[in-house]
Amino acid sequence: MDSSEMNVDRWADDCLASLDPPSDWRPNAGQALGQLRARGQARRIGRGPLLWAAAAVAVAVGVGLLILRTPDAPILVGQVGNLRRIGNPPAAGAGTPAVHPPPPAQVARSRAPKPALQPTLAPQAATHFKESGSPTAPITVEIYLDYECPPCAAFYREMVPPLIAQYVRTGSVRLLHRDFPLPRHRYAAVAARYTNAAGRAGYYEAAVDQIFKTMAVWSRDGNIDEQLAQVLPSGVMEKVRGLVDHDPELDATVTDDVAMARRDQINRRPALVIVSKGERTVLAPIDSFDTLKTQLDQLLAAQLAWQQLSAAAGSPTTLEDFKAIDATREAWDRRASEILKALEATAGDWVADVGAGAGYYAMHLSGLVGTGGKVFAEDISDTSVVWLGRRVKLFQLPNVEVVKGAADDPKLPAASLAAVLVVNTYHHFTDHQAMAAQMLRALKPGGRLVIVDYSLRAHRTESRAEQLKRHEIDPDLVRVELGLAGFQVLKTEDPFLQRMPDVKNGGGIANADMWLMTAVRPK
Amino acid sequence: MGTDEASGDFETVFHAHYDRIARTIARVTGDPARAEELAVDVFWKLWRSPRAMGEKAGAWLYRTAVRTGLNELRHRVRRIRYERLSDAAARPPTPEEAHAAAEEQEHVRRVLASMDGRHAELLLLRGSGLKYEELASALDLNPASIGTLVSRAQQAFRKEYVKRYGQQ
Numbered sequence: 001m002d003s004s005e006m007n008v009d010r011w012a013d014d015c016l017a018s019l020d021p022p023s024d025w026r027p028n029a030g031q032a033l034g035q036l037r038a039r040g041q042a043r044r045i046g047r048g049p050l051l052w053a054a055a056a057v058a059v060a061v062g063v064g065l066l067i068l069r070t071p072d073a074p075i076l077v078g079q080v081g082n083l084r085r086i087g088n089p090p091a092a093g094a095g096t097p098a099v100h101p102p103p104p105a106q107v108a109r110s111r112a113p114k115p116a117l118q119p120t121l122a123p124q125a126a127t128h129f130k131e132s133g134s135p136t137a138p139i140t141v142e143i144y145l146d147y148e149c150p151p152c153a154a155f156y157r158e159m160v161p162p163l164i165a166q167y168v169r170t171g172s173v174r175l176l177h178r179d180f181p182l183p184r185h186r187y188a189a190v191a192a193r194y195t196n197a198a199g200r201a202g203y204y205e206a207a208v209d210q211i212f213k214t215m216a217v218w219s220r221d222g223n224i225d226e227q228l229a230q231v232l233p234s235g236v237m238e239k240v241r242g243l244v245d246h247d248p249e250l251d252a253t254v255t256d257d258v259a260m261a262r263r264d265q266i267n268r269r270p271a272l273v274i275v276s277k278g279e280r281t282v283l284a285p286i287d288s289f290d291t292l293k294t295q296l297d298q299l300l301a302a303q304l305a306w307q308q309l310s311a312a313a314g315s316p317t318t319l320e321d322f323k324a325i326d327a328t329r330e331a332w333d334r335r336a337s338e339i340l341k342a343l344e345a346t347a348g349d350w351v352a353d354v355g356a357g358a359g360y361y362a363m364h365l366s367g368l369v370g371t372g373g374k375v376f377a378e379d380i381s382d383t384s385v386v387w388l389g390r391r392v393k394l395f396q397l398p399n400v401e402v403v404k405g406a407a408d409d410p411k412l413p414a415a416s417l418a419a420v421l422v423v424n425t426y427h428h429f430t431d432h433q434a435m436a437a438q439m440l441r442a443l444k445p446g447g448r449l450v451i452v453d454y455s456l457r458a459h460r461t462e463s464r465a466e467q468l469k470r471h472e473i474d475p476d477l478v479r480v481e482l483g484l485a486g487f488q489v490l491k492t493e494d495p496f497l498q499r500m501p502d503v504k505n506g507g508g509i510a511n512a513d514m515w516l517m518t519a520v521r522p523k
Numbered sequence: 524m525g526t527d528e529a530s531g532d533f534e535t536v537f538h539a540h541y542d543r544i545a546r547t548i549a550r551v552t553g554d555p556a557r558a559e560e561l562a563v564d565v566f567w568k569l570w571r572s573p574r575a576m577g578e579k580a581g582a583w584l585y586r587t588a589v590r591t592g593l594n595e596l597r598h599r600v601r602r603i604r605y606e607r608l609s610d611a612a613a614r615p616p617t618p619e620e621a622h623a624a625a626e627e628q629e630h631v632r633r634v635l636a637s638m639d640g641r642h643a644e645l646l647l648l649r650g651s652g653l654k655y656e657e658l659a660s661a662l663d664l665n666p667a668s669i670g671t672l673v674s675r676a677q678q679a680f681r682k683e684y685v686k687r688y689g690q691q
Contacts, residue, residue, distance in 0.1 A: 012677040015631045015684070016650030019550040021558070027545035032563045033537060039567055268532060285532070458538035 029461045129199035130177040130253065133168035138303045139296065140275040141173050144180040144257070144266050147191035148219050153212040155270040159289045166293070172300055177208070178257035180269055187222040190244075192254050194224050197243035200250075201236045274299065316358065316387060319394045326360050335497055339423065340364055342450045342518055345373075349418035352376040352403075352442065354410050354435075355425025357384055359391040359400075365421070366397045376417075378403040378410045408434035412442035419443075423452045427473040436485035443521040449487060451478060451517045452496065475515040487519040536580045537566055544588045547651045551592030551635070552599075553628055561591050585653065585661040589644045593636065600636045634684045642676035649673060 141163065145152045160175075167173035179196070181188035191211050198207030207228055211218070214227040229237050243250055264273055264282055271284035272292070276299045286292060316322050340361070345351050347370040353362040355378070362377035369375060377388045377400050388402040405411050408431040412420075420439050429435045439449055453473050459466070460474040467473050479489050495513035544565060549558035565587050569575050575583040635643045641662070648658055658673075659666035 008677050008681045009674070012646065012680050013650070015627075015680070016550075016646055018628055019553065019631060019650060021546055021549035021553075021555050025549070025555045027542050027549075027555075027559055027562065029538065029541045032541060032545075032559060032566070033534070035563050036537070036566055036570060040570060457542065460542075 026461055029458065129202070129204040130196075131174060132164070133174040134171045135174060137168075137171055137174040138276065139167075139173050139299055140176060141167075141296075142176040142178050142260075142273040142275065144178045144261055144264075144269055144271040144273070146179075146181050146185060146188045146269045147195070147208075147211050148185035148188040148215065149182065149269050150215065152270045153215050155286060156208070156212050159286065159292065162289050163292065167296060173296065177204075178260060179254040180257060180261045180266065180271075181254070182269065187219060187224065189251075189254070190222060191218075191224050193244050193250055194228060194240065196250050196253060197240040197247070198228065198232065198236070200243055201232075201239045203232055203236055203240075206231055207240075276303065317390065322358070322391055322394060325358050326363075336361075336364070338496075339421070339450065339452055339516065340368065342516060343368075343419040343421055343448055345369055345419045348372040350374045350376075350413075350416050351419045352378060352410065352412050352417055352421070352439075354378050354405070354412075354420055354422045354439065355380075355428065356388055356402075357424075359388045361421055361423055362388065362400055363391060363395055363397060366400050369399065371399055373399055375400045376403050376410075376412055377401065378405045378412065380405045380407060407431055409438050410435065410442070412438065414441055415444055417442050417444060417447055419448045419450065421450050421452075424454070426451050426453045426478060427468050427471055432481055433485065436482060436487070440486050440521050445521055445523040447521050449482070449519045449521070451482075451519070452514060453478070454514055455494075456513060475517055478517060482517070482519050486522070488522045489517060489519045492517045532576055532580075533570055536569070536576065536584075540581055540584050541566070543651070544584050547585065547588045547647070548592040548595075550651060551589065551632070551647055552595050553632060557595070558592070561595060562588065565591055579660065582657070582660040585648055585651070585657075586644070586663075589647050589651075589661075590640075592647070593640060593643055596632055596636045600633055630684070630688055634680060634687060637687075638676075638679060638683055642679050645673055645676045646680060 143155075143160070145156065163173070164175065168175050179192040181192050195204060195207045195211060198204055210228055210231045211224065218224045218227050225241070228240065232240065261271075264271075264280060266273075266282065266284065268284050270286065271282060272286055274281045274283060274295065281295075283292065283295065316325055343351065343365075345365065345368050347368075349369045350373060351365050351369055353359075353365060353375065356362045357379060359377055362375050365375045375397075377392075379385055379388065382404075385402055385404050388400075391397070392400050392402060403411050407429075420443060422439075426432070443449065453475070455467070455472045455474050456470075459470060459472055460476070464473070464477060467477075475492050475494050479492060482489055492515060494515040496516035497514035541562065545555075545558050545562040548561045548565070549555045552558055552561070565584060568587060569580065569584060572583075635647065644662055645658065648661055653661060655669045655673075656666055658664070659669050664672060
């Protein structure tokens, strides 16, 4: 009985598996997104008249109610009044948003951002209290908040304190508050006015804290004043009230922030923008502090690497230079030890690092195969060959042989290697067929080829050339190419290392996931 | 405002799921080109339902995708049946139809189209590689009973298959 049930399981699974679409079919995401955008636009254009029509229908229904109801029965005065009350509000209510112009305050707010759309930031002095941390910090984190949005309060409560403790206080991050009140939140703009007034009086953080803490209370009636008065000294509170009531400049930073939000294409709150080397990367939604931490750490590591590389004038010369490069490499390829493990190299083996760069993996391979083994550290770049030579000398790696390869030939000995490693290099191969053939030739039967490279799923529908431009390549393409070259692909870990899952804009390798593929030369 | 607010997220969700959603529908309908059209419809529905966005957008998409696929499949099966009924002379199978693999796929699809929808959805999403927790989330079922439900769906599938096409 059991076995027959198990068979039904397997049999049903097999039946369902037979439905898989053809393996060479790739849904065209770009085309689909284009169609969706077109539909979205059509709908947006259509929406104006639709609202007008809805308002007209509502008016007609209201009038209709009056007409239908009136002849029904003897009309009492009270009833007529009642009917009018019922009849009128729906018409007015439905008409208001579409028919009447928005109230003056809203016009001022929605029009004001336009001039600020020029690429100018708000003047330093005016935004000063909204900033914290070192002005020379390598990264700026800007947070867009609305005081009446509960997720913003949660973000402020849970993520801002560790961000300040771990990054702002250590000088790595400069933090900037940006106000982005939602128009439909009745009191959010007023709350921003209060915090900015408190900021002028030197109590910005205390005010923001209190406003978020007591959101549930003041959002009922808009009495922010009462809540702030509980934490601000009475003299300060007086000053804040004066500013809130009379200062026409108080919303200037809000206007600038809203303009910036439009440029950043922010459309949800809270949102966070990481500014690193002039590049703005939007992070929203922000699901956990760990996500943010991962991204900040990667950017800091990349900046550090850049600084160190430029400090060494692009050329590491001392042991310390190399160690610094290796440290950033470890922060970057966080699973370096697993990459090495995938090669299954043991003492006495001959192995190769194709595209060895500064020699980080070659050095570790040197330790793995020991004095009885040998590592061929190959690169086609003259600079790399010089660096590799320096590393071999500085770290005393007698079992590492530096090889200057060619674009179509890594110049490795035939049928003698137990493993070949290709990290972040396959997408640079200009003649991948020749390279694959040569690597196959260099491996002993049963020898392993481990390839690690980058790819973001969203880019996989693009052509091979487009992907290479991004320093990425779809592992499925590589699998096919290796198969054609005569390799047997054992497995692909995809993603092997996931990076910054929430990055929306900001391009380049920093945003791409890593994959790892293991293949063998068949015996 | 609601739509504008959702649009940035929307693209993130789109890129994260489009490929698998299109494939899920293609598995049901067996027609990749049509599956892409239907996948666009599914994302369009998501675009218009701001409430479906958020953490559960993935689950919502799978549920909607498999239902859309099954609807299409049921319509097609019904249409074919009518065409057959109106077609007095039974025509011989075309070479394509005679192809065993295609026939097998068609049998599986017919059985799925005629089964209880819940069972078909479970089997199809499981076939698309969803794990038990993902299945539970997509179909709003108790994760603890997914194992039993899958097993029941498999039995029902088997029963319907045997009824139509005999012992395999």
